[in-house]
Amino acid sequence: GETRERMSRRRRTIAERLVQAQQSAAMLTTFNEIDMSAVMELRKRRNDAFEKRHGVKIGFMSFFVKASIGALKAYPQLNAEIQESEIVLKHYYDIGIAVGAEEGLVVPVLRDADRMSFAAIEQAIKEMATKVREGTLSIEDLRGGTFTITNGGVFGSLLSTPILNPPQVGILGMHKIEERPIALHGQVVIRPMMYVALSYDHRIVDGREAVQFLVKLKEMVEEPETLLLEG
Numbered sequence: 001g002e003t004r005e006r007m008s009r010r011r012r013t014i015a016e017r018l019v020q021a022q023q024s025a026a027m028l029t030t031f032n033e034i035d036m037s038a039v040m041e042l043r044k045r046r047n048d049a050f051e052k053r054h055g056v057k058i059g060f061m062s063f064f065v066k067a068s069i070g071a072l073k074a075y076p077q078l079n080a081e082i083q084e085s086e087i088v089l090k091h092y093y094d095i096g097i098a099v100g101a102e103e104g105l106v107v108p109v110l111r112d113a114d115r116m117s118f119a120a121i122e123q124a125i126k127e128m129a130t131k132v133r134e135g136t137l138s139i140e141d142l143r144g145g146t147f148t149i150t151n152g153g154v155f156g157s158l159l160s161t162p163i164l165n166p167p168q169v170g171i172l173g174m175h176k177i178e179e180r181p182i183a184l185h186g187q188v189v190i191r192p193m194m195y196v197a198l199s200y201d202h203r204i205v206d207g208r209e210a211v212q213f214l215v216k217l218k219e220m221v222e223e224p225e226t227l228l229l230e231g
Contacts, residue, residue: 001020006119008104010104010106011104013171014104014105016090016146017165017166018163021163021164021165021166022163022168024097024166024200025169025201025202025203026165026201026202026203027163027164027199027200027201027202028199028200028202028207028210029161029162029197029198029199029200030197030198030200030207030210030211030214031159031195031196031198032195032196032211032214032215032217032218033193033194033195033196033210033218034193034194034217034221034222035192035193035222036060036118036177036180036191036192036193036216036221037191037192037222038221038222038223038224039060039063039221039224040177040192042058042224043058043151046058050118050119052124053119054101054119054122054125055123056122056126057117057122058089058118058122059122059125060151060174060211061097061121061122061125061149061151061174062118062121062122062125062222063098063118063220063221063227064149064172064174065095065110065116065119065121065149065222066115066220066227067216067217067220067227068147068149068172068217069093069095069113070148070216070217070220070226070227071213071214071216071217071220072093072147072170072213074212074213074216075209075212075213075216076089076090076091077089077169077204077206077209078147078198078200078209078210078213079093079146079147079170079203079204080146080172081167081169082145082169082201082203082204083167084087084091084169090146092112092114092146092199093112093113093114093143093146094111094113094144094146094147094148094150095107095109095110095113095146095147095148096108096110096145096147096148096149096165096168097109097110097125097128097150098130098148098149098150098165099129099132099150099228100133100154100155101158104186106132106137106142106167107142107145107148108128108132108137108141108142109123109129109141109142109143109144109145110124110125113230128141141198143166145165145169146168146229147168147170147172148162148165148168148170148171148172149171149172149174150162150171150173151173151174151214152170152173152174152175152176153166153174153175153176153177153194156176157175157176158175158178158195159175159177159195159197159228160173160193160197161197161199162197162199162202163199164199164201167170168198169200169201169203169204169205170199170201170205170210171199171200172196172197172198172199172217173196173197173198174194174196175194175195175196176194177191177192177193177194178192178193178194179191179192180193180196196214196217196218197211198213198214
């Protein structure tokens with residue numbers, strides 16, 4: 001009735017870091033929801049030309065990377081870490097993208113993501129996924145990171161509370177897009193909606209900033225042209 005198997009080295013490391021995250025941070029999560037209509041319409045309209053030009057499709061992740069950077073610029077406390085008695089605000093944007101692998105979750109990092117185009121982000125994510133499948137990720141691919149994005153929606157998750165990736169103080173959780181009735185201009189309409197979650201370290205990020213971060217992110221994703229200006 002039982003089987004035993006030794007934990008892999010990667011699984012032991014993940015377990016240790018998850019416990020460390022729970023014990024070393026005052027972690028809270030706040031939520032919002034995003035109408036994905038505009039992004040989905042843009043992808044439908046531009047995807048063929050984009051893929052023909054760049055060799056990759058327009059994914060949702062590039063929109064959320066850009067929107068996250070725009071929100072981090074507005075609320076820099078979420079792009080920081082605590083070192084002893086000091087808060088270190090980071091003026092660069094190395095965005096970790098959580099990817100599920102056979103032996104456990106890994107978080108390769110997009111370096112200087114604020115300087116990357118939509119195409120460069122999508123190409124980098126495709127390369128990351130290939131490395132994860134082939135088991136060729138290097139330590140350099142995983143090193144550092146100032147903020148993390150995880151997408152449980154690819155597995156069907158409707159809502160979750162992502163856990164921090166120390167020493168980062170913020171992580172954004174994306175979820176499944178689901179058509180739901182919402183009130184819009186006094187009318188009930190059906191829209192493709194996504195719940196988003198932001199877990200944050202309450203030691204240096206107050207609830208006000210966390211909520212405002214998600215509101216900013218929501219505004220930019222719902223009006224994608226603003227990503228060119230703010231993301």
